[in-house]
Amino acid sequence: MSENNRVIVASGLQKQVIAPAANNASEILSILTEINLQVAAGVSVAITGASGSGKSTLLGLLAGLDVPTAGSLQLFGQELTQLSEDQRAALRLGKVGFVFQSFHLLEHLTAVENVLLPLELAQVKGDLKQRALTALDQVGLAARAQQFVTKLSGGEQQRVALARAFVTQPELLFADEPTGNLDRHTGQEVAALLFRLQHDYQTTLILVTHDESLAAQCNHWYRLADGRLHRQESV
Amino acid sequence: MASYWQQWVRRWRLSEMRLLFLALWISALAVAAVGFFTDRVESAMERQASQVLGGDLVLSSSRPLPDEYRQLATRLGAKMAEVVSFRSMLSVGETAQLVQVKAVSTNYPLIGELQAANNLTAAGVKAQLPASGELGAEPRLFHALPAPVGATVKLGRSEFILSSVVTKDPAQGVNFFQLAPQVMMPLADLPATGLLSPASRAEFSLLFTGSERVIRELKASLQAKLAPTERVRTLQEGAQNVQQALQRAGRFLGLAALLSVVLAGAAIVLTAASLVRHETAAVAVLKAFGLARRRILVDYLGNLWFLALVAGILGALVGFFLQTLLAHWLVQVVAIELPPASWTSAWVSIVTALVMVTGFALPALLRLLDTSPMQILQGSLQAPTALVGVFMLSILPAIFLLMWIQARELSLTLWVFLGLLVAVVLFWWLAKLSLNGMARLSTRQGWQGLALLRHGRRSLLLVVVFAMGLFTLLLLTALRTDLIGRWQASVPADAPNYFLINIQATDQANLENFLKQQNIQANLYPMIRGRLVEINGQPVTADDYPKPEAKRMLEREFNLSSFAVFPESNTLLAGQWFDANTQGFSIEKGIGETLGFNLGDRLSFDIAGQRFTETITSVREVRWDSMQPNFFVVAAPGSLLDKPYTLITSLHLAPNQPELIPTMIRQFPSITAIDTSAVLGQVRSLVEQATLAVQGVFAFTLVTGLLVLWSALQAQKPERQREIAVLKSLGANSRSLRRRIWLEFLWLGGLAGGLAGLLTLLAANLLGFYLFDLGLSLNPWLVILGALAGAGLVATAAWLNLRSLLQVVPMVLLKT
Numbered sequence A: 001m002s003e004n005n006r007v008i009v010a011s012g013l014q015k016q017v018i019a020p021a022a023n024n025a026s027e028i029l030s031i032l033t034e035i036n037l038q039v040a041a042g043v044s045v046a047i048t049g050a051s052g053s054g055k056s057t058l059l060g061l062l063a064g065l066d067v068p069t070a071g072s073l074q075l076f077g078q079e080l081t082q083l084s085e086d087q088r089a090a091l092r093l094g095k096v097g098f099v100f101q102s103f104h105l106l107e108h109l110t111a112v113e114n115v116l117l118p119l120e121l122a123q124v125k126g127d128l129k130q131r132a133l134t135a136l137d138q139v140g141l142a143a144r145a146q147q148f149v150t151k152l153s154g155g156e157q158q159r160v161a162l163a164r165a166f167v168t169q170p171e172l173l174f175a176d177e178p179t180g181n182l183d184r185h186t187g188q189e190v191a192a193l194l195f196r197l198q199h200d201y202q203t204t205l206i207l208v209t210h211d212e213s214l215a216a217q218c219n220h221w222y223r224l225a226d227g228r229l230h231r232q233e234s235v
Numbered sequence B: 001m002a003s004y005w006q007q008w009v010r011r012w013r014l015s016e017m018r019l020l021f022l023a024l025w026i027s028a029l030a031v032a033a034v035g036f037f038t039d040r041v042e043s044a045m046e047r048q049a050s051q052v053l054g055g056d057l058v059l060s061s062s063r064p065l066p067d068e069y070r071q072l073a074t075r076l077g078a079k080m081a082e083v084v085s086f087r088s089m090l091s092v093g094e095t096a097q098l099v100q101v102k103a104v105s106t107n108y109p110l111i112g113e114l115q116a117a118n119n120l121t122a123a124g125v126k127a128q129l130p131a132s133g134e135l136g137a138e139p140r141l142f143h144a145l146p147a148p149v150g151a152t153v154k155l156g157r158s159e160f161i162l163s164s165v166v167t168k169d170p171a172q173g174v175n176f177f178q179l180a181p182q183v184m185m186p187l188a189d190l191p192a193t194g195l196l197s198p199a200s201r202a203e204f205s206l207l208f209t210g211s212e213r214v215i216r217e218l219k220a221s222l223q224a225k226l227a228p229t230e231r232v233r234t235l236q237e238g239a240q241n242v243q244q245a246l247q248r249a250g251r252f253l254g255l256a257a258l259l260s261v262v263l264a265g266a267a268i269v270l271t272a273a274s275l276v277r278h279e280t281a282a283v284a285v286l287k288a289f290g291l292a293r294r295r296i297l298v299d300y301l302g303n304l305w306f307l308a309l310v311a312g313i314l315g316a317l318v319g320f321f322l323q324t325l326l327a328h329w330l331v332q333v334v335a336i337e338l339p340p341a342s343w344t345s346a347w348v349s350i351v352t353a354l355v356m357v358t359g360f361a362l363p364a365l366l367r368l369l370d371t372s373p374m375q376i377l378q379g380s381l382q383a384p385t386a387l388v389g390v391f392m393l394s395i396l397p398a399i400f401l402l403m404w405i406q407a408r409e410l411s412l413t414l415w416v417f418l419g420l421l422v423a424v425v426l427f428w429w430l431a432k433l434s435l436n437g438m439a440r441l442s443t444r445q446g447w448q449g450l451a452l453l454r455h456g457r458r459s460l461l462l463v464v465v466f467a468m469g470l471f472t473l474l475l476l477t478a479l480r481t482d483l484i485g486r487w488q489a490s491v492p493a494d495a496p497n498y499f500l501i502n503i504q505a506t507d508q509a510n511l512e513n514f515l516k517q518q519n520i521q522a523n524l525y526p527m528i529r530g531r532l533v534e535i536n537g538q539p540v541t542a543d544d545y546p547k548p549e550a551k552r553m554l555e556r557e558f559n560l561s562s563f564a565v566f567p568e569s570n571t572l573l574a575g576q577w578f579d580a581n582t583q584g585f586s587i588e589k590g591i592g593e594t595l596g597f598n599l600g601d602r603l604s605f606d607i608a609g610q611r612f613t614e615t616i617t618s619v620r621e622v623r624w625d626s627m628q629p630n631f632f633v634v635a636a637p638g639s640l641l642d643k644p645y646t647l648i649t650s651l652h653l654a655p656n657q658p659e660l661i662p663t664m665i666r667q668f669p670s671i672t673a674i675d676t677s678a679v680l681g682q683v684r685s686l687v688e689q690a691t692l693a694v695q696g697v698f699a700f701t702l703v704t705g706l707l708v709l710w711s712a713l714q715a716q717k718p719e720r721q722r723e724i725a726v727l728k729s730l731g732a733n734s735r736s737l738r739r740r741i742w743l744e745f746l747w748l749g750g751l752a753g754g755l756a757g758l759l760t761l762l763a764a765n766l767l768g769f770y771l772f773d774l775g776l777s778l779n780p781w782l783v784i785l786g787a788l789a790g791a792g793l794v795a796t797a798a799w800l801n802l803r804s805l806l807q808v809v810p811m812v813l814l815k816t
């Protein structure tokens, strides 16, 4: 793995939070103790772990949504810990996609408008509408483009979310339990779609999941426990 | 990025956005409607007042006025009429009568209309000025002479025909205590009479009307040039009775308008908070996708401002329309012509919407920007809670600004603002106390029904909002009732319509007898003329006072009186009224303020060459619109009766007693009777206008209050929907859900109403006392009535608003 094609380099990442407890007291909670991780461009990385082990926290740190308590983290070669919230946001703009467990589509928008959103945010030029429709077509939802997302089923909503994530052809995609809210069958469909798109666009993928069969399909698999990542060999 | 328009259209789909629009629109509508309406009523009242004055500005002098002033007025574009008035003898054959001659230019009157009749029994109709060689005269001249209409009379060197009975001269109110009957003649005929020599005493007046700007400029230019004998009067210094009514009505209208703005503000804050709750997820997602805070802020602000602009414009339009309807309807009820509305109110309503959205939504929005994108990965989204500091820095100044825009009077704004702050804090505290008490009670046997109030924060918010709304309505109702009752009492149907002056002391007993025989109620007051010469032993002259009204008071003689019975139309403010043994003066509050004396000071008057000195022992407030004889200074009963005096009284004469005055004058020839029914009529129609305005504005405030109630409920709808779905999934049937809604809101409404009633009781007394000169009254019914009205109103509104939620299918739970 050469120096310059590493998308994420994390070393010695720690995350502690002050958790308010009863009686107005508060205690320091150490969620991540020592995270070292390097991710090369185009690969897929799975992170699994027990509920509450800190997977989402780690994902948020890697994406620059939050800052670590200690350690260093580079995203696209930029040291994130030095940047302000807005500077970190600018780094993500147009280059990073997200897929969430509970979809987080904007309810008052139609399917195509949700997909348009990241294109508009990144101020991409050209026929945005066409690109959005193409992205919806890729996830098999061209026919539902004009519907409000609240009218769609869970699986369909997650497919819209996939279209939204891939429409900017991001270099890096974060997915937090993308199949967590779906039944087994639908989950498999969505996962297949995710891997296909990731392969087509050569996107780097960080996938947090409970589903070991999903994790096994990734190039690398780490298990998060005691605030550390443990390399897991695919079976 | 998509165009703002596109974004706006998308965001419009948010129910909060529509609600915000509704709240903004309603407040803009209320402001516009109230503004347009009060504007019209105020200008109607001002017009009435300037009619009494004769113009918007009157310049008068005891010397002929130089042409320079006429040219100035023409140059500035003011309309002008000219009046010369003086006393003279008018004769028919052998009989002569002192008359007040009023020679007027052809465009008199500038405001209002002259009414006259062809004979003494006919009602007056709109009439032209007397033609050259003709005179119009008050009815009492025909009685006094006596002479028929059409008689030839002699005035100075000229002969005139007494051609008409003037029943209404719009500008007569100015000179209320006019002794002689008035005769109106064309100004062009005046020189021929030879009555005006340089030495003769006359008042020369120029009456002006024009736009506010023109009058302002004219006044300023005139004041720079005035000779010592000349003075300028404008509306503000016009007849006192008119002014007092105007002031009170204006204050009430201002208060009503600004309370309705505050009510609408509450709706905006509620809706903005719920918008933020909804948008938290969206902002977190946008941030995750890499959007900077600044762009998010600009984007939301742009959207909201556009929303406010549209709401403001629509509000102004619909407000104008509503106001037209209301004015139209009320004009039919009370038959008063309202002048057209000005467009200022449209601007005010648009500015109001913009200030509201900025001031009320901004703090919530700024907090929204702090939403951590991390939240999106955690299960639950926490809506940011507004910081107290931001709240103070944004919402409070916004409310203050809005109030100020409405009231345009800093001190009133300040007081109401502080009052509202105290009210909110009190409501918050009392509501919290009561709700906690109820929650504790709900754990006891038999009180489980109260359990549904345990939803602490939500209930607290509702109670405070409802209480504020109900408080506003109750307060305005209480004040309105007092105010209108008081006005109507001030000009009752049997208010005096005649003044009798110049009653000789020797005639007193006989006149009292005469009036008693005619069943007429009248109090005779002695009237003594005196000049104020010393205050606390220090000589005073007009030169000691910079204020023109103070100068004027000292240049004239005062009318002093002395009597034992405290007049009904007065209020004792300080000190003690006279009893059998006391000496002293009782003064009117205003004159003390103008001339700078108060309780305990010693005043010396020069009465017919003799010095009369007493200490001020009481201060009264006088209702000048009472149509009763009123005096600035009253001495202890009997103390002045050794001085030369005449008596004065006022009485009410029914229309079926037209012979009474002529009979009385024949019997007591020295008495001068002044018909004040024209003035009375003007005061009465003024009161009608004020009442009209107050009713109209109150109606608007009522509607605003109801709509705030509605938006408070609307803001909680999503939460309640989920709650009802959960209850349903747990097996609640619609009957029990219905019962739940009714019970909860009956309690909340009752609590809010009771608290509102309690505070109204306090506030109405305070406000009534300080702003409207009303007495104190403690009415426990207000609390009970408030609780009942609150329970009924809130529960009904809640039911109508939440009814549709009962249809919710519990499936929604699985969707989000």
Ligand SMILES: Nc1ncnc2c1ncn2[C@@H]1O[C@H](COP(=O)(O)OP(=O)(O)OP(=O)(O)O)[C@@H](O)[C@H]1O
Residues within 6 Å of the ligand: A017, A018, A019, A020, A029, A031, A049, A050, A051, A052, A053, A054, A055, A056, A057, A058, B377, B378
């Ligand atoms: N801001 C915070 N304050 C307090 N505790 C926090 C905070 N953020 C995370 N935690 C705690 O840290 C732990 C890890 O949370 P995280 O959401 O990362 O777990 P997870 O591995 O994603 O769990 P799951 O599989 O259930 O999604 C949890 O116990 C959570 O309660």
Ligand SMILES: [Mg+2]
Residues within 6 Å of the ligand: A055, A056, A057, B377
């Ligand atoms: Mg998680």
